[in-house]
Amino acid sequence: TESLTVAELAKKLHREPSEIIKKLFMLGVMATINQSLEKDAIELVAGEYNVEVEEEILVDITDLEALVTNDDEANLIERPSVVTIMGHVDHGKTTLLDSIRNTKVTEGEAGGITQHIGAYQVAVNDKKITFLDTPGHAAFTTMRARGAKVTDITILVVAADDGVMPQTIEAINHAKAAEVPIIVAVNKMDKPAANPDRVMQELTEHGLVPESWGGDTIFAPISAKTGEGIDSLLEMILLVGEVEEYKANPNRKAVGTVIEAQLDKGRGSVATLLVQNGNLKVGDPIVVGNSFGRVRAMVNDLGRRVKEAGPSTPVEITGLNEVPQAGDRFIVFEDEKTARQVGEARAQIQLASQRSEKSRVTLDTLFEQM
Numbered sequence: 259t260e261s262l263t264v265a266e267l268a269k270k271l272h273r274e275p276s277e278i279i280k281k282l283f284m285l286g287v288m289a290t291i292n293q294s295l296e297k298d299a300i301e302l303v304a305g306e307y308n309v310e311v312e313e314e315i316l317v318d319i320t321d322l323e324a325l326v327t328n329d330d331e332a333n334l335i336e337r338p339s340v341v342t343i344m345g346h347v348d349h350g351k352t353t354l355l356d357s358i359r360n361t362k363v364t365e366g367e368a369g370g371i372t373q374h375i376g377a378y379q380v381a382v383n384d385k386k387i388t389f390l391d392t393p394g395h396a397a398f399t400t401m402r403a404r405g406a407k408v409t410d411i412t413i414l415v416v417a418a419d420d421g422v423m424p425q426t427i428e429a430i431n432h433a434k435a436a437e438v439p440i441i442v443a444v445n446k447m448d449k450p451a452a453n454p455d456r457v458m459q460e461l462t463e464h465g466l467v468p469e470s471w472g473g474d475t476i477f478a479p480i481s482a483k484t485g486e487g488i489d490s491l492l493e494m495i496l497l498v499g500e501v502e503e504y505k506a507n508p509n510r511k512a513v514g515t516v517i518e519a520q521l522d523k524g525r526g527s528v529a530t531l532l533v534q535n536g537n538l539k540v541g542d543p544i545v546v547g548n549s550f551g552r553v554r555a556m557v558n559d560l561g562r563r564v565k566e567a568g569p570s571t572p573v574e575i576t577g578l579n580e581v582p583q584a585g586d587r588f589i590v591f592e593d594e595k596t597a598r599q600v601g602e603a604r605a606q607i608q609l610a611s612q613r614s615e616k617s618r619v620t621l622d623t624l625f626e627q628m
């Protein structure tokens with residue numbers, strides 16, 4: 259373990275040494291400026307400033323990403339793939355999402371209240387796949403701009419009677435930039451004018467070469483309208499998931515990303531979260547972007563109340579003090595007090611950055627606000 263002098267600690271915390279000495283005195287530790295402090299004392303003082311001591315450095319506890327602990331390989335198990343659908347206008351993205359949802363919702367659930375929460379899960383051959391409802395482009399641009407990565411696999415929908423169009427190319431570029439595998443769904447195969455060969459030809463020019471032509475891109479001919487080919491498309495998704503081996507630890511505190519959020523008149527802040535690792539439970543103290551609270555109620559994609567949600571599961575939660583934004587990260591904390599501290603500090607940082615109009619926010623600006 260590292261030790262620091264009072265002067266060094268003061269510098270790391272952006273405070274005057276005299277203030278640190280005072281803080282130490284209040285905490286019952288008598289110290290001089292050049293005195294070396296042990297880890298316990300450093301942690302005590304740092305805690306007073308919302309800063310967590312981790313190994314050899316001081317970590318800003320308002321940086322949610324820095325707080326995500328890595329998992330031991332031994333604790334990881336397979337998790338469902340998270341899929342986004344992208345493609346040109348009118349090529350059939352919404353029809354495909356609806357079709358998958360309707361064909362795969364099990365008996366008894368069909369006809370029930372299917373609540374829209376921005377994402378849903380389907381079961382295929384005893385395995386699950388999570389689909390994000392958000393238009394692919396928005397999911398990629400807003401989420402990636404905020405540093406979040408939620409999608410594992412992209413389904414690129416191309417209408418067989420229309421071929422590659424500007425937004426098709428845009429979608430390819432987004433997926434490539436995010437290093438997300440692409441499965442091509444050649445849609446509208448039921449139409450007399452369907453020409454899948456042309457789609458393959460055009461996509462080859464953009465680096466997506468079908469397996470049948472010696473490349474490594476999966477092409478699935480489908481009709482989102484009649485349902486033809488959708489089962490094999492889903493099997494292709496499972497296949498890619500198996501190859502990529504998406505994994506998570508279901509036995510840790512949850513972390514993930516906001517899919518969408520809004521203010522509901524009756525329920526307050528309502529957010530759809532995608533749990534990306536760990537297990538989210540009702541009652542968990544949580545920080546979501548710049549908001550915080552305790553998970554009051556959780557509803558799954560079928561509109562049912564659930565008590566917990568594991569990796570790759572989308573759930574809608576209530577209980578936050580503010581409305582977070584799509585792409586915001588969330589983290590569950592050990593206790594409510596810490597969640598509140600971190601949430602409030604993050605809200606302060608946001609205020610500070612809005613005021614100063616500086617994009618870079620340092621600990622200094624945070625402390626000035628406090």
Ligand code: GTP
Binds near residue numbers: 447
């Ligand atoms: P935007 O959200 O506007 O970008 O469009 P979209 O990609 O979601 O397309 P959408 O699912 O709304 O479909 C556009 C039109 O194509 C609708 O009239 C659909 O009924 C029709 N359509 C979608 N898939 C098929 C298909 O497989 N066959 C046929 N014949 N029509 C389809």
Ligand code: MG
Binds near residue numbers: 351352353
């Ligand atoms: Mg649509």
